[in-house]
Amino acid sequence: xxxxxxxxxxxxxxxxxxxxxxxxxxxxxxxxxxxxxxxxxxxxxxxxxxxxxxxxxxxxxxxxxxxxxxxxxxxxxxxxxxxxxxxxxxxxxxxxxxxxxxxxxxxxxxxxxxxxxxxxxxxxxxxxxxxxxxxxxxxxxxxxxxxxxxxxxxxxxxxxxxxxxxxxxxxxxxxxxxxxxxxxxxxxxxxxxxxxxxxxxxxxxxxxxxxxxxxxxxxxxxxxxxxxxxxxxxxxxxxxxxxxxxxxxxxxxxxxxxxxxxxxxxxxxxxxxxxxxxxxxxxxxxxxxxxxxxxxxxxxxxxxxxxxxxxxxxxxxxxxxxxxxxxxxxxxxxxxxxxxxxxxxxxxxxxxxxxxxxxxxxxxxxxxxxxxxxxxxxxxxxxxxxxxxxxxxxxxxxxxxxxxxxxxxxxxxxxxxxxxxxxxxxxxxxxxxxxxxxxxxxxxxxxxxxxxx
Amino acid sequence: xxxxxxxxxxxxxxxxxxxxxxxxxxxxxxxxxxxxxxxxxxxxxxxxxxxxxxxxxxxxxxxxxxxxxxxxxxxxxxxxxxxxxxxxxxxxxxxxxxxxxxxxxxxxxxxxxxxxxxxxxxxxxxxxxxxxxxxxxxxxxxxxxxxxxxxxxxxxxxxxxxxxxxxxxxxxxxxxxxxxxxxxxxxxxxxxxxxxxxxxxxxxxxxxxxxxxxxxxxxxxxxxxxxxxxxxxxxxxxxxxxxxxxxxxxxxxxxxxxxxxxxxxxxxxxxxxxxxxxxxxxxxxxxxxxxxxxxxxxxxxxxxxxxxxxxxxxxxxxxxxxxxxxxxxxxxxxxxxxxxxxxxxxxxxxxxxxxxxxxxxxxxxxxxxxxxxxxxxxxxxxxxxxxxxxxxxxxxxxxxxxxxxxxxxxxxxxxxxxxxxxxxxxxxxxxxxxxxxxxxxxxxxxxxxxxxxxxxxxxxxxxxxxxxxxxxxxxxxxxxxx
Numbered sequence: 010x011x012x013x014x015x016x017x018x019x020x021x022x023x024x025x026x027x028x029x030x031x032x033x034x035x036x037x038x039x040x041x042x043x044x045x046x047x048x049x050x051x052x053x054x055x056x057x058x059x060x061x062x063x064x065x066x067x068x069x070x071x072x073x074x075x076x077x078x079x080x081x082x083x084x085x086x087x088x089x090x091x092x093x094x095x096x097x098x099x100x101x102x103x104x105x106x107x108x109x110x111x112x113x114x115x116x117x118x119x120x121x122x123x124x125x126x127x128x129x130x131x132x133x134x135x136x137x138x139x140x141x142x143x144x145x146x147x148x149x150x151x152x153x154x155x156x157x158x159x160x161x162x163x164x165x166x167x168x169x170x171x172x173x174x175x176x177x178x179x180x181x182x183x184x185x186x187x188x189x190x191x192x193x194x195x196x197x198x199x200x201x202x203x204x205x206x207x208x209x210x211x212x213x214x215x216x217x218x219x220x221x222x223x224x225x226x227x228x229x230x231x232x233x234x235x236x237x238x239x240x241x242x243x244x245x246x247x248x249x250x251x252x253x254x255x256x257x258x259x260x261x262x263x264x265x266x267x268x269x270x271x272x273x274x275x276x277x278x279x280x281x282x283x284x285x286x287x288x289x290x291x292x293x294x295x296x297x298x299x300x301x302x303x304x305x306x307x308x309x310x311x312x313x314x315x316x317x318x319x320x321x322x323x324x325x326x327x328x329x330x331x332x333x334x335x336x337x338x339x340x341x342x343x344x345x346x347x348x349x350x351x352x353x354x355x356x357x358x359x360x361x362x363x364x365x366x367x368x369x370x371x372x373x374x375x376x377x378x379x380x381x382x383x384x385x386x387x388x389x390x391x392x393x394x395x396x397x398x399x400x401x402x403x404x405x406x407x408x409x410x411x412x413x414x415x416x417x418x419x420x421x422x423x424x425x426x427x428x429x430x431x432x433x434x435x436x437x438x439x440x441x442x443x444x445x446x447x448x449x450x451x452x453x454x455x456x457x458x459x460x461x462x
Numbered sequence: 463x464x465x466x467x468x469x470x471x472x473x474x475x476x477x478x479x480x481x482x483x484x485x486x487x488x489x490x491x492x493x494x495x496x497x498x499x500x501x502x503x504x505x506x507x508x509x510x511x512x513x514x515x516x517x518x519x520x521x522x523x524x525x526x527x528x529x530x531x532x533x534x535x536x537x538x539x540x541x542x543x544x545x546x547x548x549x550x551x552x553x554x555x556x557x558x559x560x561x562x563x564x565x566x567x568x569x570x571x572x573x574x575x576x577x578x579x580x581x582x583x584x585x586x587x588x589x590x591x592x593x594x595x596x597x598x599x600x601x602x603x604x605x606x607x608x609x610x611x612x613x614x615x616x617x618x619x620x621x622x623x624x625x626x627x628x629x630x631x632x633x634x635x636x637x638x639x640x641x642x643x644x645x646x647x648x649x650x651x652x653x654x655x656x657x658x659x660x661x662x663x664x665x666x667x668x669x670x671x672x673x674x675x676x677x678x679x680x681x682x683x684x685x686x687x688x689x690x691x692x693x694x695x696x697x698x699x700x701x702x703x704x705x706x707x708x709x710x711x712x713x714x715x716x717x718x719x720x721x722x723x724x725x726x727x728x729x730x731x732x733x734x735x736x737x738x739x740x741x742x743x744x745x746x747x748x749x750x751x752x753x754x755x756x757x758x759x760x761x762x763x764x765x766x767x768x769x770x771x772x773x774x775x776x777x778x779x780x781x782x783x784x785x786x787x788x789x790x791x792x793x794x795x796x797x798x799x800x801x802x803x804x805x806x807x808x809x810x811x812x813x814x815x816x817x818x819x820x821x822x823x824x825x826x827x828x829x830x831x832x833x834x835x836x837x838x839x840x841x842x843x844x845x846x847x848x849x850x851x852x853x854x855x856x857x858x859x860x861x862x863x864x865x866x867x868x869x870x871x872x873x874x875x876x877x878x879x880x881x882x883x884x885x886x887x888x889x890x891x892x893x894x895x896x897x898x899x900x901x902x903x904x905x906x907x908x909x910x911x912x913x914x915x916x917x918x919x920x921x922x923x924x925x926x927x928x929x930x931x932x933x934x935x936x937x938x939x940x941x942x943x944x
Contacts, residue, residue, distance in 0.1 A: 050585070267473075271466040316501065326501065332488045333496035334504045341585065346504050368489040372482065379478050386471045390464050398463055406470060413477040420484040 029090055030082050036094035037078055041071040044101035047342055051109045054343025055116070066108050066128055070101055073132040080139040084146070085455035089388060092454075095381045096432055096447050099374070100131050100440070103433035105342065106354070106361055113348035123354045123435040134440035138448035148452045152396045155208025162201035163244070165194035170251045195257050196429070196442035199264065200449070203403035206265060210272035211396045253299055255290070256414050256426025262286055263410045268403045272395075307424040324351045328360030328419050332371075339367025354435045356427070359419045375416070378431075382409040385450050392457040401453045404446045510534045510554070515569045515592030515831070517549055517561060520601045525549050525562075527592075530645070538562075538643040544608040547633035547667040548599065548824065550773075551642040555650045560667070561595060561824065564772040568593040568828045568836060575828075575836040591831035598627035598826045603909070606941035607632040610934040615662060616896075616915035617669035617803045620938050623811040623901060623910050625841040626820030628771065630911075630938060633668040635660075668914070670775040674800035675914055678886025679739045679927070680897045681795030683809055683856065685748055686736055688759035690852040692751065697855050700729035701743040709745070709787035716745055716790070719885065736859045737867035739883065741794040748793025753784050756792065762847035763819065764808045769844075771804070771822045778805040795886060807912035808844070810899045813860065814880070814907035817853040819844040861904045869898065871932035874940060878904035881935065883927030893918030898931035902939045909942045911935040 048063045074097045081088050108124035115122070145151075151158070244261075252258075266282040294300040299320075306315050310322035310329070317323070327350045334345055347353045347361030354361075363371045385405020389398045408431050415430045417423035429439040488496070497505055513536050517525035524545050527536040538552045550560015558566060567573040571580070571590030583590045600620075607618035607630045620630035641653035657665050666672045689695035705723045706715045724730040724740035735743035748756060757765075760780040769775040778801040784792060791797035804822065812819045821844045828837040848856075860880035863869040869881040881900025888895060896919055899912040912935075919930040 267470055271463060271470060274463070274466055311499075329488055330496055330499065330502040330504060332485070333493045334502075335489055336493055337490060341583070344583075344589070346507055349503065363485065363489065368485055371485045371489065375478055375481055375485070379474070382474055383471065386467055386474075389467045395463060398467065402467055402470060406474065409474045409477065413474075413481065416481050417477075417484070420481070420488055422480060422484045 030078070030086060033081070033090040033093060034078060036091070037071075037074050037097060040094050040098045040101065041067070041074070043098065044071070044105060047102065047105040048108065050342045051105060051112065054341065055109070055112045066104055066124060069128055069132050070097070070104060070135070073135040077135050077139045077142070080142050081451065085142055085451055087457075088142075088451040088455035089384055092381060092384050092447055092451060095377050095384070096444070097135075099377060099381075099432035100135075102362065102374070103358060103430075103435070104128055104131060106347070106358055106365070106433070107435050109343055109365070110348055110354045110361065112343075117348070126437075127435050127440075130437040130440050134437070134444040137441060138444040141445055141448035142452060145449075145452055147456060148400070148449060149394070149396065149456070151204050151400070152208050152211070155205045155212075158201040158208070159205035162198040162205060165198040165201065167251070168194045193429075193436070193438035195252075195254075196438040197445075199260065199407050200404070200442060200445055202261060202264060203268070203400060203407060206268040207396055207399040207403060210268060210399060214272050214395070253297075254427045255300065255303060255424060256418070256428035259286070259414055259426070260407065260411055260428060264403055264407050267406050267410075268399055271402050272399055303424045307421065310421055324357065325419070325421060325425055327351065328353075328357045329421060331360050331364035332420070335364040335367040335370075337368045339363075339365050339370055341365060355429060356415075356434065357419055358433045358435070359416050359430050362433070374433075375412070378409070378412045382406070382412075384454075388450055388454040388457060392453060397453050397456065401450055404450055408443065408446060506554070509570055510536070511589040512536075512571050513589075513591050514538065514552065515571070515594040517545075517569075518594055518596040519545065519599045519604070521596075522601075523594075525639075532645055534645050537645060538639075540639040540643065543636060543638050544604055544632065545599070546636045546639050547669065548597065548631050549639060551637070551639035553642045553650055553654075554645065555647055556642060556654045559665070560773060561597070564770070565595045565825065565828070568595060571831075573836065576830060579830065579832070593828050593830045593836055595828050596826045597824055598622075598629065599631065599824070600629040600942060602941040602944075603630040603938050604632065606630075607911075607934065607938045608634075610937035611913075611915075614915050614919050614930070615668075615917055616913065616919075616931075617667075617672070618914075618934060618938060619669045619803045619807040619912045620942070621807050621811050621822060621910045623814040623907050624820065626811070626822045626844070627826070627841075628822055628824050629909060629942060631667075631669050631824070633666070633672070635662050635664045637664045667773070668803065668916075670771065670773060670802055670804045672776075672802070674776060674778060674802055675895050675897075675916075676886035676888060677795035677799055677801045677806060678884035678895065678897060679741075679794055680806055680809075680882050680884035680899050681799055681801070682736055682739065682744050682793070683813065683860075683882055683899075684760050684763060685744055685751070685756055685793050686732060686859070687763075687809075687813075687848050687852055687856060688751055688756045689732065689747055690855055691759060691848055692755060695732060695747075697731065697733040697859065699732045701732070701735065701746050703727055703730040704742050707742040707745055707790075709790045710749060711785060712787045714787065716741055718742055733859055733862075736882075737862045739863070739868050744793040745790035746793075749786055749790045753780075753789045753792065756780065756789075757782075759847065762845055763812055764805055764844065765801075769804070769822065771824050773824070775804050775822075776802050778802050795884060803912050803914045806897070806899045806914075807910055810882075810901055810912060811910045812845075812847050813853050813856045814901040814910050815853075816850045817848045818846050857904055860900060864900070869900070869928050869932055871928045872898060872900055872936045872939075874902065874936060874943070877902050877939075877943060879936070879939065880904040880907075881932065883932060885926045893922045894925060896925055896927045896929075896931045898927050898935045900932075900935055900939075902943060909939055911938045913938075 045067050048067055049059055052059045104127050107127050111122045111124045266279050269278045294304055306322045310325050315322040316326055331347055331350055342365050345364040347364050350357045350360055382405050385401055389401035392398050411428055411431055414426055415428045418425040429436050431443045514527045516523040524541045526539050528539055530537045534554050550562045552558050552562040569592045571592040579590050603620050611634050618632040621628055637657050642650055644650050703723045708715050718724055718740045724738055725734055730743050757780045765778045765780050768777055781798040788797045792799050808819050821842045823839050825839055827835055830836050857880050860882055861878050864873050864879045864881045869883045872879050872881040879902040884897030886895040896915040901907040901910040913931040915931050919925045
């Protein structure tokens with residue numbers, strides 16, 4: 010596979026970065042400086058003066074990141090040194106943008122504020138990550154509970170559809186809880202699913218890869234081995250139908266396909282899976298209005314009919330207008346009009362950042378995500394144990410796929426979905442899930458080096 | 463399994479490359495189209511954030527932006543209505559005109575010259591402050607022209623001939639820019655409707671961009687210049703002195719304005735014809751010269767050119783493909799000859815400035831908020847349409863017009879004023895268009911003034927250029943020469 014030079018070269022390149030906790034400390038310090046600068050720019054631009062409130066948005070996340078760093082020093086000293094600063098960078102940028110939108114909301118006389126809540130949720134999520142690192146000394150323990158994880162994931166997935174606690178927001182049934190306190194269990198479910206897939210696939214690796222008969226030159230697995238795949242295809246369509254959310258469905262199915270492919274090395278699964286997914290979605294678009302409308306809006310967002318329709322392309326088009334306004338270098342934080350985009354603080358935070366930081370900022374943010382995902386793949390690549398490999402790959406891929414689906418949706422590359430932008434968007438469940446993923450990846454990378462010794 | 467991991471990496475890379483490509487498409491390739499989409503309100507919001515630069519005359523601001531507590535952040539305020547035709551208006555509801563429009567990139571701080579300020583603004587988040595634009599207008603001349611024109615419809619243009627600087631630019635009737643710059647939507651819409659439905663077209667700057675006028679006798683300056691430049695004529699070249707001249711190929715007679723011959727004698731010189739502003743000799747001269755030669759002279763003087771001062775000046779017109787009779791009529795500025803007052807001022811400036819026309823310019827300096835000078839237009843030559851000698855001959859004849867001829871009302875004691883009147887017909891029963899164009903002092907000209915009065919100055923076919931237009935020019939010249 011030496012001809013796959015681009016992707017194979019990158020892990021080698023990144024290997025040059027020392028795995029030092031000191032290096033990580035320097036990066037955290039530096040990233041924290043970027044956050045302080047962003048917040049200061051926002052205050053100066055919108056309020057014309059800097060106020061002590063800046064410390065409220067800057068201090069707690071920085072302190073918590075340092076706590077995570079300290080826990081790593083103590084309990085996972087060999088863990089990857091880039092992931093924490095990269096995730097912290099994104100998280101802080103998200104807080105800055107949400108704070109900026111809060112100031113615009115206050116200026117307009119509104120009171121729908123998110124930034125303080127986001128600060129505390131970020132700290133909470135990072136502390137949970139620290140706790141995971143502290144109490145899960147060996148992730149291989151997770152291997153013992155694949156079916157419990159799978160069952161828990163299914164329960165979590167179905168919770169929003171349950172009476173009383175289930176809630177439907179913007180047409181998608183993804184939340185549980187009350188108005189004050191709501192939670193998206195689907196975000197946590199993706200971790201449990203990755204654990205389940207990794208555990209299950211490692212035990213069935215052989216039969217899925219080897220046994221089967223040839224049909225038209227393609228090796229087709231036995232029906233018995235194909236069963237779980239079909240089951241999962243139905244499950245993800247079920248998510249699509251019950252929860253009315255295309256994004257979650259794509260995310261789970263994509264995760265599943267990639268993990269099956271990695272475990273077995275057979276492209277057949279990806280090919281068959283994609284065909285099933287596309288067929289399923291097309292059939293769903295026939296029977297379900299909301300899926301059909303999503304597609305119409307995606308194909309022609311700028312038509313007046315779609316633009317002015319309820320649930321039409323207004324939000325998407327406003328986001329694209331915003332990004333276009335940003336041009337190459339952006340309007341500067343506080344200089345644009347991201348508040349014109351509905352839900353700019355959550356679903357459309359990518360467009361809001363694109364407007365104020367420009368194409369340069371968009372490239373940097375995407376590059377940070379890509380680097381984060383590559384670190385995960387690198388951990389998978391270098392880990393001696395198959396379960397760890399699969400789990401690291403699944404967790405890294407799920408972040409990458411989610412960014413692709415969200416950013417692609419915001420820019421009109423894909424149909425718009427209800428997924429959140431990892432680390433950036435306002436919302437506790439997403440922060441908690443993604444920080445937990447970082448924690449798991451850090452543990453795996455730590456164990457990789459330990460077992461290499 | 464590592465092979466698969468690398469392949470997954472490849473898939474992810476391809477997915478991200480698609481995102482990079484899509485972002486580039488939106489933020490670079492399609493920006494213009496998206497920015498101009500009528501549903502995109504950012505374009506208009508963006509401009510409100512900037513405190514527009516002031517417009518100054520004689521060092522004092524005449525247009526300023528005052529911070530106010532509403533969505534539009536700053537209110538544009540216009541000090542005096544006499545500058546309205548120059549400044550135009552900056553309205554958040556009904557567009558932008560005049561200097562506000564032509565100099566918008568400076569006033570709004572978006573010009574390329576303010577690049578580093580824009581970068582600073584990007585970093586510290588404070589919007590760029592617009593640059594101030596200082597005009598070449600002489601407030602005394604502007605005020606004198608405004609007052610002297612009174613309540614007549616018309617325009618006055620005054621130029622410093624050696625530099626092309628515009629000293630006065632008046633157009634009446636005009637508008638109150640404050641009514642259009644208001645932040646009350648209803649008020650602006652009502653005012654705009656009132657102004658645009660008014661038959662007197664107060665929103666139009668007649669000096670540069672109104673309907674073009676028949677020049678009448680002031681066009682004789684162009685014909686005389688063409689004759690002298692041809693080399694076949696001198697000021698003493700003579701024409702048969704008739705009291706009625708039938709245009710070649712027709713039975714239509716033309717007359718001198720006094721209805722008789724041009725002075726006594728069998729023949730009349732070019733000099734006398736110009737001083738007395740006789741039509742018959744000039745009709746004959748035009749027929750002899752031919753339309754091509756006259757057109758060539760007119761075009762050298764700027765006819766047909768799209769001047770920008772920096773507002774666009776409507777090109778003046780000397781028609782194509784005329785027969786001999788029409789050419790004859792064009793000799794004294796009738797038929798389809800059409801000019802703007804600015805164009806007649808340039809013709810006069812050529813004579814005043816020894817044959818050289820300087821590009822007319824309204825902007826003296828552009829100063830950024832940090833007092834850097836961003837632009838300071840230097841005088842540049844527009845054309846050299848006539849020789850120094852021709853300019854000298856024409857000057858002498860124009861001085862004589864004022865001293866002993868038909869432009870006497872422009873005379874100032876102790877100062878040699880050069881001038882030419884015009885009383886153009888617009889149709890059998892239509893009121894005249896009254897003209898005066900001239901300069902002073904004749905030996906070292908400091909100011910060229912062109913005055914046009916529409917609708918016969920309110921007295922139909924009874925007024926003449928000398929009676930109504932010349933005194934206005936005199937007042938403007940006095941304001942500058944004092």
